Amino acid sequence: MKCTHTIELLPLYAGGDLPEAKTEAVREHLRGCADCRALAEEFAAEFAAGSAWLRDQLVPDFGEDDFEQLRAAVWQRIDREEARVPFWERFFPRMNGRMVLAMASAALLIAFGLAVYLRAARSGQVPKHEIAEATPEPSPVKRPAIGLPPAIEQKRELKRGLKREFKRETARQSNRRNAPLRRQLIPAAPATQPEIARGVEGEVKSAPEMTRIEIQTADPKIRIIWFAPKEESPKSDSMLATSD
Amino acid sequence: MAETTLMAENLSLGKEIGVDEAPVADLVARARTGDREAFDQLMICHQHRVLALAWRMLGNREEARDAAQETFLRVYRHLGKFDLERDFGAWLYRIAVNVCRDQARKRSRSGESEEEEEMRELPGGDDVEGRAILSEQKRLALRALGELSEKQRAALVLRDLEGYETEEVARILGSSPTTVRSQISQARTKLRSFRERWLKSPGEGGKR
Numbered sequence: 458m459k460c461t462h463t464i465e466l467l468p469l470y471a472g473g474d475l476p477e478a479k480t481e482a483v484r485e486h487l488r489g490c491a492d493c494r495a496l497a498e499e500f501a502a503e504f505a506a507g508s509a510w511l512r513d514q515l516v517p518d519f520g521e522d523d524f525e526q527l528r529a530a531v532w533q534r535i536d537r538e539e540a541r542v543p544f545w546e547r548f549f550p551r552m553n554g555r556m557v558l559a560m561a562s563a564a565l566l567i568a569f570g571l572a573v574y575l576r577a578a579r580s581g582q583v584p585k586h587e588i589a590e591a592t593p594e595p596s597p598v599k600r601p602a603i604g605l606p607p608a609i610e611q612k613r614e615l616k617r618g619l620k621r622e623f624k625r626e627t628a629r630q631s632n633r634r635n636a637p638l639r640r641q642l643i644p645a646a647p648a649t650q651p652e653i654a655r656g657v658e659g660e661v662k663s664a665p666e667m668t669r670i671e672i673q674t675a676d677p678k679i680r681i682i683w684f685a686p687k688e689e690s691p692k693s694d695s696m697l698a699t700s701d
Numbered sequence: 702m703a704e705t706t707l708m709a710e711n712l713s714l715g716k717e718i719g720v721d722e723a724p725v726a727d728l729v730a731r732a733r734t735g736d737r738e739a740f741d742q743l744m745i746c747h748q749h750r751v752l753a754l755a756w757r758m759l760g761n762r763e764e765a766r767d768a769a770q771e772t773f774l775r776v777y778r779h780l781g782k783f784d785l786e787r788d789f790g791a792w793l794y795r796i797a798v799n800v801c802r803d804q805a806r807k808r809s810r811s812g813e814s815e816e817e818e819e820m821r822e823l824p825g826g827d828d829v830e831g832r833a834i835l836s837e838q839k840r841l842a843l844r845a846l847g848e849l850s851e852k853q854r855a856a857l858v859l860r861d862l863e864g865y866e867t868e869e870v871a872r873i874l875g876s877s878p879t880t881v882r883s884q885i886s887q888a889r890t891k892l893r894s895f896r897e898r899w900l901k902s903p904g905e906g907g908k909r
Contacts, residue, residue, distance in 0.1 A: 468889040514842030517753040
């Protein structure tokens with residue numbers, strides 16, 4: 458270690474503030490350098506005298522009264538601060554101002570979004586599937602407060618009415634057509650036509666223009682019923698024509 | 702390690718002021734839950750050092766009282782955020798140093814000179830000669846500290862007057878031990894030259 462570097466470190470060496478390795482290096486240099494050693498002794502003496510002088514002169518002369526006043530003043534300020542607790546801390550004592558602000562903003566955003574949505578729903582700008590999800594299934598007696606636009610409502614009502622009317626008319630026609638057949642006694646036919654009956658049975662519901670045909674088998678407990686499409690064969694027409 | 706140092710420091714301080722205190726960590730934990738008695742005990746444990754530190758940093762009794770008040774108030778406000786694993790003393794003195802720095806800045810903004818500050822520190826009494834000597838020495842000591850920069854003064858006060866180790870000073874000031882060593886070295890060199898100027902040559906010292 459050089460003299461200049463050693464001299465730089467002497468203020469810290471004198472106070473014992475150097476790390477172990479540097480302390481040893483300075484000590485090693487001082488063993489071989491008389492000038493630096495003399496300077497180090499001077500620094501050590503000055504450090505001791507200077508520190509003692511400062512400590513002696515700067516003795517704080519605070520008494521017990523000062524300490525009591527200090528604590529009283531601190532408690533007074535604490536009490537004053539606690540008396541003006543922000544209003545949210547009464548409701549959310551563990552939350553700070555930022556958290557409360559974030560929560561209030563979120564609540565405002567949700568309220569705003571809801572208001573916009575309801576307004577759009579009333580004016581009919583919301584897609585149908587969204588309305589179906591958002592609004593409950595309307596009961597047949599009471600309509601929900603948030604209704605669909607009147608044009609859509611009318612259309613739907615018309616459709617429902619037509620469907621009901623169509624079903625009623627179909628049932629009426631079917632009954633009228635089948636009534637004479639039911640009364641008619643049909644001669645026993647050969648019992649070898651089950652495939653026809655099976656084939657026709659599937660069409661009962663979907664084909665309103667059907668003719669019901671009943672065949673009484675030899676066994677009085679078994680009656681074969683099937684429906685056939687109502688059509689007038691040209692053959693029978695011609696036969697009628699010829700008979701006439 | 703830090704905790705044992707802190708415990709020893711507080712126990713010795715407790716003996717000095719005659720307070721039968723519970724361990725600081727326990728007091729801090731209780732104070733965090735709103736136990737006023739525990740916080741009062743904490744203040745009793747640390748008030749001597751906080752006031753002394755503030756007075757040495759600021760050189761004025763009134764300002765030191767204000768700074769100590771503000772320090773304990775900040776400690777009370779932020780006690781909930783304090784990590785119980787950390788050194789409470791270091792945290793407290795760090796707050797005190799910051800408060801003193803704020804006060805010093807406020808003072809410099811208000812334009813009051815350190816000369817005026819020092820004059821307010823002159824002790825009273827009937828012994829005029831003794832008062833004059835004491836006041837002269839005290840004034841010089843305050844002036845010596847006044848010649849240091851804010852950081853050098855904080856480092857020197859904590860190391861040489863309060864007796865903290867370099868690593869503890871670094872922790873309190875929130876800087877590295879190397880930086881603190883550099884500040885202490887500069888402060889000691891300045892103090893040495895100040896003493897040479899004003900105390901070792903009385904003729905010159907009298908010219909002030």
